[in-house]
Amino acid sequence: MDRREFLSVAGGAAVAAWMPGAAFAQRAAGNYNNLLILVELKGGNDGLNTVVPYADGEYYNLRPRLAISRDQVLQLDARSGLHPSLQPLMALWGNRELAIVQSIGYPSANLSHFRSIEIWDTASKSSEYLSDGWLARAFAASPVPQSYAADGIIVGSNEMGPLAGGGTRALALTNTEQFLRQARLAVPMGSSRNAALNHLLKVEQDVAQAASSLNTNYTFRAEFPNHQLGNAFKTAAQVIASKAGVAVVKVSHNGFDTHSGQQGVHARLLKELAEGMVAMRTATQEIGRWDSTLMMTYAEFGRRPKENQSAGTDHGTANAHFVLGGRVKGGLYGPPPALTRLDGNGNLPFAVDFRDLYATALEKWWGINSSVALNGRFNPVDVLKA
Amino acid sequence: MATLKRLLMWLLLFAPAAAIAAGPMGFDEARHLLNRTSFAANIDDISAFARLTREQAADRLLSWTGRGVKTQAPRWVNNFESPRRLRMMSEGERMQFQREQFEKGVELRGWWLTEMLTTQSPLTEKMVLFWHNHFVSSLQKVRSPVLMYRQHMLLRKHALGYFGDFLHDIGKDPAMVVYLDNASNRKGQPNENFAREVMELFTLGEGNYTEKDIKEAARAFTGWGLDIDSGEFVFRQQAHDEDVKTVLGRSGSFDGDAVLEILLAQPQTAEFIVTKMWREFVSPNPDPNEVKRVARMFRDNRYNIRIALRALLVSDAFYAPQNRAALIKSPVELIVGTLRQFRFETGETTPFVFVSRSLGQDLFAPPNVKGWPGGEAWINSATLLARKQLLERLFRAQEMRQPALMSMNREDGERVKGVGKLGADGRERFMRAMMDIHFDGGKWLAQFKSGDPLLTRVLLPADPVNTQIASLEGNELLRQLVLDPVYQLK
Numbered sequence: 001m002d003r004r005e006f007l008s009v010a011g012g013a014a015v016a017a018w019m020p021g022a023a024f025a026q027r028a029a030g031n032y033n034n035l036l037i038l039v040e041l042k043g044g045n046d047g048l049n050t051v052v053p054y055a056d057g058e059y060y061n062l063r064p065r066l067a068i069s070r071d072q073v074l075q076l077d078a079r080s081g082l083h084p085s086l087q088p089l090m091a092l093w094g095n096r097e098l099a100i101v102q103s104i105g106y107p108s109a110n111l112s113h114f115r116s117i118e119i120w121d122t123a124s125k126s127s128e129y130l131s132d133g134w135l136a137r138a139f140a141a142s143p144v145p146q147s148y149a150a151d152g153i154i155v156g157s158n159e160m161g162p163l164a165g166g167g168t169r170a171l172a173l174t175n176t177e178q179f180l181r182q183a184r185l186a187v188p189m190g191s192s193r194n195a196a197l198n199h200l201l202k203v204e205q206d207v208a209q210a211a212s213s214l215n216t217n218y219t220f221r222a223e224f225p226n227h228q229l230g231n232a233f234k235t236a237a238q239v240i241a242s243k244a245g246v247a248v249v250k251v252s253h254n255g256f257d258t259h260s261g262q263q264g265v266h267a268r269l270l271k272e273l274a275e276g277m278v279a280m281r282t283a284t285q286e287i288g289r290w291d292s293t294l295m296m297t298y299a300e301f302g303r304r305p306k307e308n309q310s311a312g313t314d315h316g317t318a319n320a321h322f323v324l325g326g327r328v329k330g331g332l333y334g335p336p337p338a339l340t341r342l343d344g345n346g347n348l349p350f351a352v353d354f355r356d357l358y359a360t361a362l363e364k365w366w367g368i369n370s371s372v373a374l375n376g377r378f379n380p381v382d383v384l385k386a
Numbered sequence: 387m388a389t390l391k392r393l394l395m396w397l398l399l400f401a402p403a404a405a406i407a408a409g410p411m412g413f414d415e416a417r418h419l420l421n422r423t424s425f426a427a428n429i430d431d432i433s434a435f436a437r438l439t440r441e442q443a444a445d446r447l448l449s450w451t452g453r454g455v456k457t458q459a460p461r462w463v464n465n466f467e468s469p470r471r472l473r474m475m476s477e478g479e480r481m482q483f484q485r486e487q488f489e490k491g492v493e494l495r496g497w498w499l500t501e502m503l504t505t506q507s508p509l510t511e512k513m514v515l516f517w518h519n520h521f522v523s524s525l526q527k528v529r530s531p532v533l534m535y536r537q538h539m540l541l542r543k544h545a546l547g548y549f550g551d552f553l554h555d556i557g558k559d560p561a562m563v564v565y566l567d568n569a570s571n572r573k574g575q576p577n578e579n580f581a582r583e584v585m586e587l588f589t590l591g592e593g594n595y596t597e598k599d600i601k602e603a604a605r606a607f608t609g610w611g612l613d614i615d616s617g618e619f620v621f622r623q624q625a626h627d628e629d630v631k632t633v634l635g636r637s638g639s640f641d642g643d644a645v646l647e648i649l650l651a652q653p654q655t656a657e658f659i660v661t662k663m664w665r666e667f668v669s670p671n672p673d674p675n676e677v678k679r680v681a682r683m684f685r686d687n688r689y690n691i692r693i694a695l696r697a698l699l700v701s702d703a704f705y706a707p708q709n710r711a712a713l714i715k716s717p718v719e720l721i722v723g724t725l726r727q728f729r730f731e732t733g734e735t736t737p738f739v740f741v742s743r744s745l746g747q748d749l750f751a752p753p754n755v756k757g758w759p760g761g762e763a764w765i766n767s768a769t770l771l772a773r774k775q776l777l778e779r780l781f782r783a784q785e786m787r788q789p790a791l792m793s794m795n796r797e798d799g800e801r802v803k804g805v806g807k808l809g810a811d812g813r814e815r816f817m818r819a820m821m822d823i824h825f826d827g828g829k830w831l832a833q834f835k836s837g838d839p840l841l842t843r844v845l846l847p848a849d850p851v852n853t854q855i856a857s858l859e860g861n862e863l864l865r866q867l868v869l870d871p872v873y874q875l876k
Contacts, residue, residue, distance in 0.1 A: 043754075112582070114756050115592050158746050158766055159759070172766035182771035185778060189851045189871070195670070196714050199762045200770065200871040201851070207767045257754075259567045259579055309575030310567060315582075345597055 030142045030366035032247040035240060037280065037295040039273070039322075040161065040250065043257030044113065046266060047302040047319035048337060050086070051100055055079045058339040062306045066262060066313070076100070079336055085270040088278040089322075096330030097281075098322060099383040101357065103334045105318035105350025109301065113257070113315070116300035121161045123355050123374050130375075132165035135248055138362055138373035140166045144247045149213040150206060152248030153239055156232040161250060169206045175231075176216050176238045183211030213244035222283035225275040229253050233276045237283040247366075251276075256299065260310035273297075277324065284326075291326035294365050294384075296357060305339055306346050317343075318350040321357070327385045334381075356381050410437050413843070415705055421847060421876050422667055423447055423699070424508035425719055426727035429833055429844050444699040448692055450507040451546050457501040460493045463535045466617035488807050490531040492739050495749045498538070499735040499742070502722045513545040513695070514538070515718065516666055518749070519757035520659075521556045521588060523565035525750045530561070533617055534750050537561040549659060549689035550650050553588065554643060558619040560612050566755065568610045573627040576604040581645075583755050589649040591658040595634065602631040607642040650689070656681035660694055667698055669709040670761050676703055711847035711875040714764050717745035719876065720773060724780065724868065727845070728830055733822025734815060740804060745772050765874065774869055780825065781865040827861045846872045 049066060053059050054073040073081030074090055080102075082089060092098040108126035110116045119126060123134035132140075135152065144151045151169045154160060163170035173179050186207035192198045218241040224234040232251040239246060253273055258266055277295060284290040302319030318337065334352040341349050359378040362370035371377055411419070416435035420427035435443050467483075475483060502511045518541055525534050537559050544552035556562055557580070563569050566580035581604035585595045609626030612619065631640050633648050640648075649655055660681040664672040680701075684694040698704060715723065721738050724730070732738075742749060746769045752758055805816055834841045836859065842850065850870040858866055867873060 111597065112586055112592060113754065114586075154766070158753075158763065158769060160763075160766065170766075172768040174768055179768070179771065182775050185771060185774040185869070186767075187852075192851070194711060194848070194875075196712055196762065196875055197848070197851070197871060200714075200765055200874055203765055203767055203770050204871065207771065210767070259577060260570055308570070308577055309572055310570035310577060312567075314578055345601070 029145070030138075030247075030368040032144050032148065032366060033292055034365050035245070035284075035289065035293045036248045036361050036365060037236065037293060038162065038248065038250045039277070039295065039297045040157075040252045041256050041269075041273070041297055041299040042157075042252050042254045043299075044116075044301045044303055044315060045256045045269075045297075045299045045319065046258060046262065046313050047102075047316075047321075048305060049262075049266060050083050050270060051076075051102060051320040052081050052083060053079060053336050053339065054081045056336070056339055059305075062339065064307070065311050066307045076332060080332060083267070083270050085267045086274045088271075088274040092278070092281065092324055093330060097326060097328050098324045098330050099328050099333055100320060100322060100331075101333045101352055101381060101383070102320045102336055103318045103338070103348070103351035104321055104354050104357065105301075105348075106353055106355070107350075109317040109347065109350070111301065111315040111317075111345075111347075113300055117161070120298060120300060120354060121164065123162075123358055125375075128375075133160065133162035133168070134358055134373050135162040136164060136166035136168040138366075138368060138370075139168055139247075141372040142366070142368040144169075147213075147244060148246055149210045149239070149242060149244040150246050152246050152250065153236065155235050155249065155251045156228065157250070157252040159252075163248065163250070169209070171206060171210050173235055173239070176214065176235055180211055180214065180216065183207050186211070214239060214242045216242075218242075218287070220283050220286060222279060222286050224279045224283070225272065227272050227275075229272045229276040230279060233280045233283070237280065240284065240289060241287050258303070258312050259308065259314060260312040262307075262312045277322070281324070294323070294325040294328070294361065296324075296361070297322045298354070298357075302348065304346055305337070305342060305348060316347050318348040323357070323360075323381075323383050329383055329385055333383060352381065353378060360384065408439055411440055411443060412436050415440070416443065417843065418705065418710055418847065419443055419447075419699065422704075422713070423512060424726075425502065425511075425723035427844065428727060429840065432844065440700045440705070444696050447509050447699070448546070448696060451510045451513070451692075452542075453507060453510070455501055455542065456504060457497055459535070460490065460497055460531075462490060463532060466532045467530065468615050468617070470614055485807065485809060487529065487531060488804075489809070489812060491525050491534075491750065492736060492804075492808065492812075494525075494531050494535060494538075495739040495742075496735040498749055499718075499722065499738055502718070503725055503732065503735065508726075510542075510545060512666075513691075514541050515716075516663070517541045517545055517552075519752060519760075520662065521552075521559075521562065522752045522755050522757045523559075523561045524752055528561045528564045530564075530617065531750075533561040533564065536617075538750070544691075546692045546695070547690075549684075549691055552691075553584075553646050553650065556588075557584065557607075557642060557646060558610065560617050560619055563610060563612050563619060568607055569612045571604060571608050571610065572625040573605075573608045576601070576608055576627070578604040580604070580607055580610075584646070585649065587756055589655040589658060590652060591654065591661075594652070594654050599633050602633050603645045605629070606631050606633070606640040606645040610642055653681065653685065656685040656689070656694075660684055660698075663694060663698060665761070667695070668701070668704050669706075669712045673703055676701065711872065713876050714761060715874055715876050716758070716760065716764060717742045717747035717769075717773075718749065720745070720874070721776070724777065728825050728864075730780070731822070731824040732819075734819040736812075736816050736819045737823070740816075741776055743804070745769055745776070770874075773874065777868045777873075778865070780823075781827075781861065781868060827864060831860060831864070842867065846870065847875050848872050 049068055052068045052073050054070045060067050072084045075081040110126055121133050122130035124130040139151050150171045152163045154172045160170050186204040188205040188208045189201055191201055216238050224230040236249045255269055284293045302316040303313035304316040308314055337348050355374045355378040359370040360380040362368050362373055364380050364384050413436045416432045417427050420431055505511055523537055528534055540555055540559055566583055567577045568580040571577040578600050582600045586592050605627040609622045611622050628639055630637055633645055636648055657677055660677050661672045680694055680697045683697055687693045721742055845867050850872050852866055852870050855866050
């Protein structure tokens with residue numbers, strides 16, 4: 001590789017360009033046999049009612065109507081417990097395959113849905129505007145092998161999120177059979193200088209390639225719950241079972257923007273989440289992939305500790321998230337929510353940067369350099385078995 | 387003589403641009419203008435507009451706007467169903483009620499699609515679509531087709547009116563009051579949702595206010611609520627916070643309208659709206675200087691939307707070669723444009739309600755308060771394939787002399803998402819409507835001589851990608867033209 005090629009590959013990593021050794025390290029192939037599944041909790045999940053600080057009196061002061069009572073919580077340790085709807089996850093917890101990372105966030109949190117999810121998707125600073133997703137940048141530096149059906153698939157959403165931009169081969173899918181039936185209409189026809197047209201041409205190209213290597217030959221014995229998220233996991237599982245797989249799957253779980261009447265809605269959403277993730281575990285175990293699967297939840301933000309007048313919660317900051325998989329070291333990570341140290345808006349301070357989790361996936365899961373994708377050095381969270 | 391010579395010199399030096407702009411616009415410019423401001427440009431309209439100057443053309447389009455809806459509104463639009471009644475229902479009654487609400491939602495979408503298909507002023511509909519994607523509310527949360535209909539009529543009322551009046555009215559629109567939770571915004575316990583979105587998405591744009599501004603503004607909007615029996619806006623004095631608020635550096639015991647006036651006084655608001663109109667009508671890359679120029683006109687003319695739109699439609703940027711074929715059609719533009727362009731006969735528009743949803747644009751239910759992101763985001767593997775499949779079926783059906791979309795019926799008719807919820811009668815009507823879709827290819831093609839290059843120029847905004855098109859004729863030519871990626875552009 002000559003220097004110019006390297007520069008185009010590494011994008012803006014100007015400093016690294018002066019370190020030939022690092023340059024080759026970045027180009028090293030990642031271990032994309034390891035699958036990453038991202039589960040987006042759209043709208044901003046209420047972390048406090050997901051991982052409940054049930055021994056903290058302040059929690060009950062802030063949530064007179066919405067608090068989960070101590071006797072309902074599924075206790076994890078002497079301080080923290082899960083929302084009762086997450087019962088299906090307790091089997092994973094008992095098996096030490098579920099890590100819960102608390103107080104995740106970033107400095108100068110933005111409370112807008114759109115801006116904050118953009119920050120998460122592009123792994124930018126709060127004050128920085130990037131156009132490419134963090135996975136798109138990672139794959140530009142350490143490409144997923146061409147033999148894969150695609151770099152990643154997005155199920156149940158039209159937003160490319162972390163896979164947006166660059167030359168990423170990302171597919172949006174709802175149903176695999178339908179995709180394969182329709183794919184004959186896609187014909188690869190080159191590229192164009194017209195940006196809109198070029199986008200259309202690239203999508204046709206990606207579809208044609210994916211269709212030639214995906215199939216639905218495998219029928220799962222595992223059953224998927226009959227709701228939107230369950231169907232999304234089912235589609236994802238079919239893609240994973242194909243011989244030519246993908247490196248990343250993103251599924252979306254919608255409806256977490258619970259400004260009013262939160263209780264019932266949130267209970268249902270969490271139940272669906274737990275059922276869906278557990279079904280995915282069963283399915284990947286069935287095809288021998290659970291040990292090479294890492295599942296992580298994320299969301300634009302958590303919600304405000306103090307409930308609002310409408311029995312709901314407003315936009316907040318730091319949040320708790322789940323990391324699960326056959327090679328995850330189960331347990332609680334990160335400090336519990338600091339309810340007595342709220343900021344001027346009544347929001348929580350963060351302790352674990354969300355990019356630390358991304359660094360975990362990039363460095364520890366795929367074995368690739370994370371500083372290009374994350375625009376800096378972040379410390380992986382020690383949630384994986386060696 | 388010397389003076390005359392100087393004058394000629396001056397004309398030669400500076401006139402070319404002006405001279406072109408002052409003369410008739412010609413076929414390609416007329417096609418471009420009509421394609422951007424209507425759903426589809428047909429050959430007769432293009433020919434008529436080709437004889438006009440840019441200014442005359444823009445004025446003519448604008449003069450046709452705002453003449454009211456021709457399509458008969460659904461019969462239930464004046465019967466607000468109070469949620470109070472819902473609370474007293476049995477489980478069975480409630481399920482029946484929810485099914486009726488779903489059917490009304492489908493009917494409402496079909497009603498608007500019918501208007502788009504038949505209107506004499508497509509630009510009016512494009513502007514209503516624009517505002518539907520700006521002042522966003524969704525049936526998913528509002529849950530009242532009646533309130534969504536009322537909001538829609540408010541969007542129509544102001545679509546080409548004055549943005550300031552529009553903003554004040556939309557803040558008090560019952561569907562918006564529900565959608566952005568102002569209904570539960572009370573003194574001492576403010577709900578920030580509306581205050582945040584009104585700044586971030588309706589006026590200033592992200593980064594032009596602080597979290598403190600939002601908190602203060604939210605207090606000013608306390609008391610703006612909804613009468614649960616009539617579904618009308620109501621101001622509740624006792625829930626309103628009378629204390630002093632400081633918003634964007636100004637202090638006073640503001641009410642909601644006062645805060646909206648503060649937002650309208652910011653030059654940023656005009657620039658934010660004009661930028662958005664630019665992305666809709668001109669190109670994905672707004673020119674900051676041009677935006678400033680048009681925004682100034684917009685603000686100087688009391689936020690007259692018509693004036694801002696006209697300024698964009700007569701601008702050089704609008705007609706610049708690099709901005710032609712630079713935008714991607716929305717699902718509704720693709721569907722309505724195809725049906726209008728090819729003069730499809732249609733019965734009820736119900737099938738297209740579901741088609742537009744599967745292409746990523748469920749009318750009256752944008753995905754979130756920011757609306758549909760549009761542009762390249764319209765196109766991913768799933769939506770592009772769904773677009774192509776729709777087009778292929780519409781045109782294949784013609785060839786096989788069977789009603790269009792019938793094949794869709796067999797393969798996935800029952801699986802079209804949501805159709806099952808229509809009930810037996812609704813499904814029956816849905817199937818009948820699918821059979822009512824017809825296209826007379828021979829008649830349409832008869833407008834053109836065989837091998838007429840105009841045919842391609844009418845249908846596509848740029849040269850097709852598929853190089854074999856030049857050798858095709860008849861129905862196969864039409865099919866390949868609509869399946870060409872360039873057909874997705876406008």
